Amino acid sequence: MKISEILKNNRVTVSFEVFPPKQWDKIESTKAVVREMSKSTPSFMSVTYGASGTGAGFAREIAEEVKNSGTVPLSHLTCLTSTREKIRSVVSGLKESGVENILALRGDIPEGFVFPDEQYFEYAYQLVDEIKTLGDFCIGGACYPEIHPESKNRVDDLEHLKQKVDCGLDFLTSQMFFDNEKFLNFVEMCRVKGIEVPIIAGIMPITNAKQIKRSIELSNCSVPKKFYRIMERFGDDDKSMQQAGIIYATEQIIDLMANGINNVHIYTMNKPAVAAQIVNGLGSIID
Ligand code: FAD
Secondary structure: OOHHHHOHHHOOEEEEEEOOOOOHHHHHHHHHHHHHHHOOOOOOEEEOOOOOOOOHHHHHHHHHHHHHOOOOEEEEEEOOOOEHHHHHHHHHHHHHOOOOEEEEEOOOOOOOOOOOOOOEOOOHHHHHHHHHHHOOOEEEEEEOOOOOOOOOOHHHHHHHHHHHHHOOOOEEEEEEOOOHHHHHHHHHHHHHHOOOOOEEEEEOOOOOHHHHHHHHHHHOOOOOHHHHHHHHHHOOOHHHHHHHHHHHHHHHHHHHHHOOOOEEEEEOOOOHHHHHHHHHHHHHHHO
């Protein structure tokens, strides 16, 4: 099934993200994570992709497991360090596996990376163009409520986002954020700019102190005072931090929905119990 169908008529959706293992010996345990997460009946499940493209086989295997578990898969695909030929072969593999949804991404720039030549894609919009020629896929893209770290300013960021959407994106999924106002303002700016596709809110339940630091560094997102206080008070105690992180994420989703946002994507960090607690906490709100 295509995600564009799932998102139709402004239905409430809660989807999950999983990441594939880096080694084959972890493939079965990751599949077990997928099966466990499927029990929470997410609207779809996305499978991340290593920036270098080396784990493409693992990602495909996990996407197949998502499908076999009765959940709609969304396969991420990055392009910066892969030749066009490699991209074509990965997309053809996904098609064979019955994957109908692709999140078209550029990938982060590795340190010291020099853009090689025309055999490569420089930006995600070029990947969107390419995927369009390779089959009838539903294609999503990434967006950044607090601006992509490489963008000069908000105007440039929105300009490039519009260009990417106009290449034929069906939806956008946002980078994580902890301050709902940032996301709500961003959605408004997108609508003013003429970006009309559904924008799915990316929610990261922070469940331990190490993850907090890394997530914030990577995403460039701001942290509200309320969340800082939670980290200061509970960051040293994993159990308390996990519980506080789940409750914070659940409250964030409730507030978003109260503000008319119906589509949320949970960065589960491969923790089925965390995903399940959030879904259970939302209860009839998402029925
Ligand atoms: P783009 O849309 O190409 O944008 C990248 C930068 O280039 C932006 O600053 C943009 O403003 C600028 N730009 C775009 N077009 C132009 C143009 N024509 N001229 C000049 N500048 C331009 N990474 C992974 O490795 N694997 C994953 O699975 C993965 N999943 C992700 C999922 C989500 C929801 C998000 C938000 C990010 C994910 N990432 C993933 C990270 C992502 O690859 C990085 O954030 C990357 O730096 C940008 O990717 P993009 O697709 O947004 O790039």
